[in-house]
Ligand SMILES: Nc1ncnc2c1ncn2[C@@H]1O[C@H](COP(=O)(O)OP(=O)(O)OP(=O)(O)O)[C@@H](O)[C@H]1O
């Protein structure tokens with residue numbers, strides 16, 4: 001029915017020989033909280049700057065609420081707020097002056113909400129930007145991007161530099177925005193944050209979108225971690241389809257299983273099994289496995305079955 | 306054995322004197338050192354040769370000397386004219402103060418940029434990380450700057466020695482070396498002052514402002530000392546006074562080297578000590594970290610630009626007004642001596658209307674032209690800085706078009722350039738009016754507008770570069786400016802290929818108010834500037850926003 005909040009088709013950006021972003025096609029619906037992940041230099045900031053029309057695509061196009069990101073920037077920006085990853089502010093202005101300026105230039109600010117945010121983030125707005133710590137500077141841009149209650153918030157590493165209490169406060173703000181039906185596009189390195197906040201997420205590597213979906217969809221693509229404790233020496237399971245990376249610790253066998261558990265259960269039925277723990281991979285494990293790191297096998301937070 | 310190893314490594318951990326930072330700072334300041342060294346040298350040669358050719362007869366020279374020698378006001382403004390009936394005496398008198406002030410400004414801007422500016426941007430933190438202490442790093446930086454001043458001295462000296470061999474100028478190699486040394490000595494002292502205020506101020510701008518005040522105060526003190534009120538001893542309290550007391554080429558004196566060197570070492574030493582004591586990024590005279598909110602001019606990107614540029618606009622406005630006043634004020638005295646001399650013949654060929662005052666002003670207005678062009682480049686640099694430091698990204702992600710933002714900035718800059726031209730011309734008229742009504746307001750007003758033309762042309766070229774290749778903005782803008790200035794100076798000596806001379810934008814500006822402005826050439830330069838700026842604006846709206 002309505003236009004998607006963000007729609008990109010074949011969006012690409014090259015800096016000379018460097019392909020920062022290749023052929024990104026993405027559709028995000030209004031009201032979604034979308035997490036955008038990827039290692040350093042993957043192209044997250046490049047994507048965001050393309051969406052805002054700050055840089056021009058080498059190929060492809062992007063639209064926000066059906067408006068072209070390059071030809072209709074003013075109309076797009078009226079519905080969007082942006083938190084830059086590397087924010088530049090006017091050193092001689094105070095926090096309050098900065099917020100006033102950005103509010104006036106944007107044109108739509110919920111002043112009551114702004115003051116609430118300032119309190120919640122415990123920000124001293126009478127201080128000059130020059131003398132702010134990194135975290136306090138980040139709070140200024142954070143308040144600035146939340147205060148207009150825009151239809152779409154594009155946030156590039158928003159909690160960079162925030163302490164855990166403030167990060168918690170930020171999560172609360174995003175939850176509220178979600179309840180109000182605002183759309184959020186969140187680029188982050190903090191996987192627990194994305195895991196807690198986002199409905200869907202995309203993972204970028206070297207400019208290519210390599211995964212997209214909900215966390216549970218992604219988990220299906222990945223293996224379960226299973227620990228089976230036997231009364232005697234563990235049997236060899238390597239013949240079983242879908243089993244990988246087995247490791248033996250005494251009477252305990254630890255391995256990954258992808259695909260069906262039926263065959264495994266039939267096989268285990270023939271042995272004296274004293275315990276079995278299976279757990280889904282965390283986003284962190286998913287993330288690491290996608291980048292070909294050695295997959296860590298968790299010891300705790302198991303789910304007994 | 307082993308123990309000795311350990312002891313040595315522990316010792317070298319504490320203070321690393323590998324001169325990496327000294328070399329780094331030297332590399333960062335050497336190009337401006339060579340540039341200014343060249344400009345100083347060419348300035349010396351051009352003054353000497355133009356004096357020799359303009360005041361052809363000894364009678365002319367004596368008349369000039371008589372007018373300036375006894376004049377208290379010119380002596381207060383420019384220092385006493387010693388032996389100005391000789392080429393060497395006149396040259397020393399004519400250029401020492403200009404070069405001393407340019408050298409001082411260069412010193413301040415280099416050291417505050419590399420020390421305080423580096424601290425503001427975080428570059429200093431990287432440079433320091435783990436390597437060395439801040440005390441050593443500051444000391445090494447000062448060493449690097451001294452190297453750049455030394456290079457400037459070598460270049461100025463080489464040009465002075467070379468031109469001193471010409472029979473008209475006739476200066477021995479030794480005197481030329483000493484003369485060049487006195488010319489760069491202000492740069493050395495004010496590099497140290499800049500290093501000191503970098504420890505005191507809370508930002509680069511503040512550090513540069515404090516150092517600027519010290520330069521201004523030392524000018525004011527020597528002005529009082531030379532005002533003939535019996536306070537001449539005050540000359541020994543002012544760094545510029547020491548430079549004046551060198552009296553190179555006339556009554557050379559090495560004694561002022563003592564205060565110059567002591568001052569440099571003491572000020573440099575204090576800044577090294579302060580650097581060790583204070584926090585990185587902190588300030589001794591911290592500016593207020595808290596302030597009452599003032600919401601004036603924070604309503605739109607255009608008004609924001611006015612607010613952030615306000616100090617710059619005011620500074621340039623006052624500098625141009627003051628210069629105009631001074632030029633106008635001395636023009637009468639200087640012009641008196643010219644009106645009956647052979648100079649008239651030369652300018653009559655160019656269509657000069659005759660009055661010596663106008664001739665003097667015509668030659669001097671190049672100073673205003675240079676200042677206005679410099680202000681224009683400052684505006685472009687500020688535009689680029691807004692983008693490089695990521696503030697523009699913040700603004701352009703709001704419902705604001707790029708064209709609107711840039712057009713606003715261009716509008717402010719162009720209006721400022723015209724305002725500066727008009728201020729300069731009007732102030733010169735006021736200055737002249739103290740002494741006589743020899744020059745009409747209309748002709749000085751026109752001469753003021755005349756200096757806007759080359760500035761606008763350079764401005765347009767810089768904006769075009771900004772639109773197409775933002776990272777090259779400064780190089781192209783300041784390059785074109787320095788080139789034009791250099792060619793204008795060298796061309797002034799004579800003996801230059803006409804085509805090469807034409808590449809200087811200042812050469813296309815008529816020598817007003819001596820002759821009326823060349824309207825066609827002025828309008829062409831302005832039109833070229835505005836068209837280039839417009840193309841730059843269009844190119845800007847189509848390119849990527851680029852950080853550093
Ligand atoms: N202006 C530029 N010129 C040249 N290359 C660039 C430019 N901007 C980005 N790149 C390159 O594009 C690639 C993607 O960069 P981008 O900033 O989008 O990464 P990112 O995913 O945001 O990384 P990070 O997590 O470190 O913020 C990198 O290889 C980077 O070096």
Ligand SMILES: [Mg+2]
Nearest residue numbers: 044045085156
């Ligand atoms: Mg990034």
